[in-house]
Amino acid sequence: MELAEKLKILSAAAKYDVSCSSSGSRRANVPGGVGSAAYSGICHSWTDDGRCVSLLKILFSNECLYNCAYCVNRISSDTPRATFTPEEVADLTINFYRRNYIEGLFLSSAIYRNENYTMELLLKTVKKLRHEYNFNGYIHLKAIPGADLALISEAGKYADRMSVNIELPSEEGLKLLAPRKKKEVILKSIGSLTENIKRYREERKVFKNTPTFVPAGQSTQLIVGATPDSDLKIMRLSETLYKSFDLKRVYYSAYVPVSNDPKLPRISSPPLVRENRLYQADWLLRFYGFSAGELLDKQHPNLDLELDPKASWALRNLHLFPVEINTAEYRMLLRVPGIGVTSAKRIAAARKVGSLGYEDLKKIGVVLKRARYFITCRGKYFGDVNIREDLIKNKLVGSFQRKSDGKQLTMFNDVVPYR
Amino acid sequence: MLYYIYDGSFQGLLTAVYEAYYRREEPFDITPENNFSGDLFARQVHIKTDGDKAGRVFRAVKEKISPRAIKQVYYVFLSEIMQRETLIYCYLKKGFKLGKDVDLYLTDKTVHEIQKVSQKVGREKHRMLGLIRFRKLVGDIYYAPIEPDYNIVTLVAPHFARRLSDQNWVIHDTRRGSAVLYNKKEWVLAQLDPGREFRLSEEEKDYQQMWRGYFNSASVPGRTNTRLQRQFMPVRYWKYLIEKQEL
Incomplete structure (x- = not known):
């Protein structure tokens, strides 16, 4: 089979993995070698679905032994099959990289023959890239x-980021849809990476020249909407993964219907708004100091689709508002709906050299459409309704509907699937 | 009214700032010589670019204001917006008065404008690190034409000199007729005629074809959202993107 044909098959098979980041690594160029990693990560293009292309995302093989119901590459699926050689992957990576199409390689694979055989092939490929081709660009390896x-630890010496996909947020889900994937096995792989990464970071503090081990950390992916798992369950799982397993990112992937298996829910389109809300909640965990228990509980097990999670939290906790912009603690500024990290930082900086009025907030670029209901400036409140849950909610939801014109998709403008 | 006229270079502008300071003058405007259209009563002072004086201003900004300030000033200079010189001059005057705290005064119009413009330039620079596309030419040279809004070609050069250190490459700003050239050792800024034709290497078409194929198959069909795509990757940048060109 021609290389171009293989690339077509094996990239189409890889696109349902939503991880796209190329950040977190400072791998430097070595003389005579090609490439370097940029700590912030760099997006190189954006496909028609609005997602960024940063890494050459391919499967080594899509000839799979497993039969996971939600997956296009399951053994029973009628889809063209192909398998690369390590040389082919290396050649494509280097040639795309030299033309600045990509930031590096994202290499995953179906289970080809058996788990160890597949992992060995992946390992062989990244070793070849690093040693024979002197490649110092970013590598994300499954x-x-x-x-x-x-084998997994060995691969960690060559990769910048590694990931093990959990896919289904509960054990029952795995049993039903992916019977050959076992929760304990997945968690053991994640746990061993966590430990090795921790050890590497400790050693690095003492010895500067410690060889790297997955310097950009590990990530995972959860499929949303293929099983009846609640958002509460998903966010609790994410919280554990961030806190106990020190994960860098959890990706959420709205289930895209790929088969008519009766075990799968019948949906006409992927639950994109829910996916967006989960990402927003995920951001609140990582950058805004929220815990999963604050955003969701037994009475509210699912995120509100009409309102972003921070706004729904604020409406349930109106007794904490309004906050005075000139005196509120930074961590409380971050909790105001409509104020993000950038705005909070700007407010914290500007108020050091003078008190801020409502017009000043506008001048420094804070968007007040939602924030105005939750703040005071020099003691004055600027919302056009009283501080009551139903009145404010009405205002917030109204502005969302006008903005989106009734179409759900445009809500994706808020998602930056970047880091 | 007093007008300073300088040669249009960054060094020239810093020299003008030096002169204003030491001559204790307050120029009403600082303008490049090819763009001067002062009125009849304008008093014109021609500033002679002086590397030594410029260097002293450069260091003073870095030390007495902040490294961030000098970076912002340089980025605003590269933005080529109208009246950038006067904006920079006003900002530096404030900076020398307030020190590093000047960048906390976000409600001040000058400070706000400097940060806004410099951010825009920084954003385009970062965007270009991803959107530049090299084509391999006969003779083993990788060539990338670009048409950025701002004059960022020297800002992206160090990144590629580090990253693609073992290949010859050219990044050509076809709108401004300038280019950075790299020869596996160092990069230089040079003039390069925008109309020049180049011959592609033999294998180039194959890789372009595979990249286009990859790009098209990487999109998930049920999630098409071209509005979002255009927001991240505005259409004005598509001209030189391999993946956005018809065959």
Whole structure:
């Protein structure tokens, strides 16, 4: 089969993995080698679905042994199959990289023959890139759950980021849809990476020249909407992964219907708004100091689709508002709906050299459409309704509907799937 | 009214700031010589670019205001917006008075404008790190034409000199007729005629074809959202994107 044909098949098969980041690594160029990593990450293009292309995202093989119901590459699926050679992957990566099409390689694979055999092929490919081609660009490598942990650790020496996909947020989900994937095996692979990364960071503090081990950390992906799991369950899982397993990112992927398996829900389009809300909630966990328990509980197990999670939290906790912009603690500024990290930082900086009025906030670029209902400036309130849950909610939801013209998709303007 | 006229270079502008300070003058405007249209009563002072004086202003800004300030000033200079010189001059005057705290005065019009414009330039620079596309030419040279809004070609050069250190490359700003050239050792800024034709290497078409194929198959069909795509990647940048060109 021609290389172009293989690329077509194996990139189409990889696109449902939503991870796209190329950040977190400072791998430097070595003389005579090609490439370097940029700590902030760099997007190189954006496809028609609005997602960024940063890495050459491909499967090594899509000839899969497993039969996971939600997956296009399951053994029972009628889809063209192909398998690369390590040389082919290296050649494509280097040639795309030299033309600045990509920031590096994202290499995953179906289970080809068996778990260890697949992991060995992935390892062989990244070793070749690093040693023979002197490639110093970004590499995101999948760890194959169930493969020997020694193989996975070995691969960590060459990758910038690694990931093990959990896919389904509950054990029941896995049993039903992906019977060959086992929760314990997945968690063991994640846990062993966590430990090795921790050890590497400790050693690095003492010895500057410690060889790198997954310097950009690990990530995972959860599929949303293929099982009846609640958002509460998903956010609790994410929280644990961030806190106990030190994950860098959890990606959420709205289930795109790919088969008619009766075990799967019948939906006409992927639950994109829900996916967006989960990302917003995820951001609140990582950058805004929220805990999953604050955003969701047994009475509210799912995120409000009409309102962003911060606004719904604020409406349930109106007794904390309004906050005075000139005196509120930074962590409280971050909790005001409509004020993000950038705005909070600007407010914190500007108020050091003078008190801020409502017009000043506008001048420094804070968007007040939502924030005005939750703040005072020099003691004055600027919302056009009283501070009552129903009145404010009405205002916030109204502005959302006008903005989106009734179409759900445009809500995606708020998602920056970047880091 | 007093007008300072300088040669249009960054060094020239810093020299003008030096002169204003030491001559204790308050120029009403600082303008490049090819763009001067002062009125009849304008008093014109021609500033002679002086590397030494410029260097002293450069260091003073860095030390007495902040490294961030000198970076912002340079970025605003590269924005080529109308009246950038006067904006920079006003900002530096404030900066020398307030020190590093000048960038906290976000409600001040000058400070706000400096930060806004410099951010725009910084954003385009970052965007270009991703959107530049090299084509391999006969003779083993990688060539990338661009048409950025701002004059950022020297800002992206160091990144590619580090990253693609073992290949010859050219980044050509076809709108401004300037280019950075890299020869596996160092990069230089040079003039390069925008109309020049180049011959592609033999394998180039194949990789372009595969990249286009990859780009098209990477999109998830059920999630098409071209509005979002255009927001991140405005259409004005598509002209030189391999993946956005018809065959």
